[in-house]
Amino acid sequence: MNRNCSYCNEKLEGRVGKKFCSSYCRSAFYYQRTKEKEDTLFKKIDVQLKKNRKILKNYNRAGMAKIRKEKLIREGFDPKYFTHYWKNKKGQVYLFCYEFGFIELQEKDHKKYLLVVWQEYMK
Template structure:
């Protein structure tokens, strides 16, 4: 019975359970298989959004707080990942991770975030 390599389809010689003709084909096959996992980027983004939400929730117990930016960054917060935004009457744009939002400000030459929670009046554009 003739067996074929799983990767290159060449004939395999050797033991009965062998799936690849060479270590190159075995390595190339698993590299290609892992490369094709589409959800890996999705999982990375989803993990960071959840991390951001957890950090914002942890520091925003009162619904409105100002905190140093560096403090959030040390906790693993990444402001590049957010789910949506809201623009207030002053034209300031708050970025949100689910129901927790943040606004980047500079106060006394220090970068800070104003943290807020989503409110029902924010639905009206």
């Protein structure tokens, strides 16, 4: 009876129920299978967090910046997705996507975000 690896199709040796020739092939097979499945909630959240981080990083090259909220939203930023928060001594809450943070401000007739980068003192 010829048995072949379910991933690379190499000939299998060993026990009867064996499906893969190596742990690499087993891992690669299940990774590929999971990747082909429809998007899971976890994956959607992860994608949005990474998108938020990329947008914040792009607009905050100097370490602190102000930008109109609507501009970030147009680019796909979603403020409901963040990794953690930090509250300063004034009680203001900064939301963070990994190391890039933001807080909403009201200036005249426009809502803006103050963008910051995580600092050691924020622990």
